[in-house]
Structures are given as structure tokens and as C-alpha cells.
Amino acid sequence: MSAPITVHRPSNSGGRRVCVRTAGIDRDLGIAFSDVDVEEFLRRAGLPEGAAILDDPGWLEWRGGREWGTG
Structure with missing residues (x-):
């Protein structure tokens, strides 16, 4: 089973889309630019x-690695 929260790869701006999956549906939480976000x-x-x-990989999947940065 995959983690219920996904932090997507950094965009060219450095922001990362954060989504949570509940009841089989992905819900967009926003664009994060840091761990604090x-x-x-x-x-x-x-x-x-x-x-x-x-x-915790049971909770979060970091696509493109855990580091912050651009593209």
C-alpha cells in the first residue's frame, strides 16, 4: 500500500504539490516551498x-527525493 500523502517533484519555481489520498480520492493540499509549508x-x-x-514512508511519499530546490 502506498503512503496516503504525496509530496510531488519540485516544479521550476521550486514549489512542490502536496496531496492526500482518502477514500480513494486525491485531495490537493497546496504548493509547498519548505518543510514548514x-x-x-x-x-x-x-x-x-x-x-x-x-x-516516515508509511505516511509520506517524496517524489523526486526529499531535497528542496528547482526543477
């Missing part, structure tokens, strides 16, 4: 322990 999206989605799960 991802943590905030997760908090808003009801996961207050966002920082603790950033490196």
Missing part, C-alpha cells in the same frame, strides 16, 4: 504531528 498543510488536514511524520 508541508507541516502546515498536514496540520490543516488534521495531522498535528506533521513534523514527526515527514520522514
